[in-house]
Amino acid sequence: MIPVTPLNTERPSALATEISERLNAAIREHLLAAFAPDNTKSLRAFAAPEVAELLGVSGQFMRKVHAEGTVPEPSDIRAGRRYYSAQEIWNAREILERSSRTKGRYVPRRSPEEKLQVWQLMNFKGGSSKSITTIHLAHYFALRGYRVLAVDLDPQGSLTSMCGISPEIEFDGLTIYDAIRYDDPVEMVEVVQPTYFPGLSIAPSRLILSEFETESAVHSNPNQPFFTRIRNALVQVENDFDLVLVDSPPQLGFLTIAGMAAASSLLVPLTPSMLDVSSTAQFLELAGAYMGVIEDAGATLQYDHFKFLVTRDEPTDVPSQQLTSFMRALFQDRVMSATALKSTAISDATMLKQSIYEVVRSEMTRATYDRAKGSMDAVGEEVEQMIQQAWGRS
Ligand SMILES: Nc1ncnc2c1ncn2[C@@H]1O[C@H](COP(=O)(O)OP(=O)(O)OP(=O)(O)O)[C@@H](O)[C@H]1O
Ligand SMILES: [Mg+2]
The missing domain is CATH 1.20.5 (Single alpha-helices involved in coiled-coils or other helix-helix interfaces)
Structure with a gap:
């Protein structure tokens, strides 16, 4: 102590x-x-039924491909039960994809004609679950075989620490700031690093990133406007990823706006309280004004999707349900159907800087875990459908 x-x-x-x-x-x-x-953080093993669900096959199918020797047995077998590392799941995907008649069934990566998905989560209301939603989406997609880059645009570095890098503990490596700074920026490939979570890389952040706000205010080089800097950094690594998830700080500064200029879709997480809804209205009013300004300065903004996500949803709380219905009545399908439920399973996991996907089911009250994971899966599935749609697959 x-x-x-x-x-x-x-x-x-x-x-x-x-x-x-x-x-x-x-x-x-x-x-x-x-x-x-x-x-260092490490990722748990996944039990056979979870793996079958992730791969979209039956348990019987998995046993068959192991018996035939098509897919190697996982190295961890306890009392006759198979446990897979996330890497072993990735390897199984690659093997099954090679013999699958439906291309993309096991490895759903984009083809060169399908454009990189850049989803920015933004809202200047602090605590609207931007970072928690970002990490859950990142894990959801990485577990399903997508190559995901998480970009932390918040100098507070919450997403960075959820990715196993602790800005609090001697992290002095390169950050996204180094790729977007005005003075002698480094290549983005030097900034991006793999995480302990197979399929997920991070462009980390720490306090120094706030320098971008000050520098952008004084740098008025029309050849290198601030809003091109994140997009330019992402272009350098785009071949390595299918999906980029950008977490933004709770403010509408240069970082958030530069993120908006790089994004292909926007997601606005929103907790169903009157204060949050009115602050989101102000946020969007300002965001709209800034979008106009950077468009006039030459930015092309075009979003496949621009959606609200209700977060920390409490189905038994009447006022919050009324507010959610109000938002749906006003904006129809601009509000995602799935909501992220408020759950102690999520808050307990985040205390340990984990997502619900990192928690072992048996270590929690099962019903609580199932509800929380079911809700995060539903959010992920809906975003996945929107991505497939943007790629013209569905
Ligand atoms: N679904 C949930 N159930 C329970 N608690 C949640 C849930 N989502 C988020 N929280 C809690 O709310 C807090 C704020 O979430 P988060 O850090 O994602 O918000 P944020 O929008 O990123 O905040 P900031 O604006 O400060 O960056 C976290 O401490 C987290 O534990
Ligand atoms: Mg955050």
């Missing part, structure tokens, strides 16, 4: 610094306990 001594309250600057130091030390201790012993 960290010794708790009286804080220095003589000067606000000293007080803030002391609070920050104490918090950082405590966070470091908490994280070290969560990620012991080597401070």
Whole structure:
């Protein structure tokens, strides 16, 4: 435990610094306990029924392909039950795809004619579940065989730490800032790094990224406008990915706007409370104005989808349900059908910087886990359909 001594309250600057130091030390201790012993995250094994569901096949089919030797047995077999690493699931996908008559059935990657999907999650309302939704979508798609890049545009780095890099613990590697800064930017490929989660890479963030806001305000080079910088960085790595998920900070600054200029679809997570709905209205009013400004400056904005997602949905809470119905009545299918349910399974998982997909079902109350995972799956499925639609597949 960290010794708790009286804080220095003589000067606000000293007080803030002391609070920050104490918090950082405590966070470091908490994280070290969560990620012991080597401070790296690792991904659990997946039981055979989960794998069959992910691959869209029956358990019997899996047993058959193992018996025939088409797909190697997983290395972890306990009491006759098979447990697969996410990497083994990826390998099984590749093998099954080669002998599948339907192209893309097991490996649903885009073809060169199908354009890279860049989905930005944005809302300047803090706590509207932008980061939690981003990480769940990232894991949903990576588990289904898509090559996913998560881009953290929030200098707070929540998404970065959910991806197993702790901005709180000695992370001094390259960040998205280094690829988009005005002075001597580095290649995006140097910034993007694979995570412990097969199929998912991250362009990380930390506090330095906030420099982009200040620099963009003073840089007025018309040949290199701020809103081209994220798009240009993504173009450099686009061949490696099918889907880019961009998490934005709770503000409508240069970072969020540059993200909007790079996006092919926008997703606005929204908690069903009156305050959040009215703040979202203001957000969109401002966003609309800025979109007009950058369009006048030469940006081409074109979105396949521009949707609201109701997050932290509470089906038993009457006022929030009324608000959700109100949004649906106003905007019809611009509000996604699936909602992200508010669940202790999600908040408990996020305490350990995990998504529901990283949690072992037996470690939670099953009904709670099933509800939470079912809801996140439904959100993922709906986004997946929209992506397939953007690719002209459905
Ligand atoms: N479905 C959910 N069920 C329960 N808790 C949730 C759910 N989604 C998010 N939360 C909780 O709400 C909090 C805020 O979520 P999150 O960090 O995703 O919001 P955000 O919009 O990214 O916030 P910020 O604007 O600060 O970046 C988190 O602590 C998370 O645990
Ligand atoms: Mg966030």
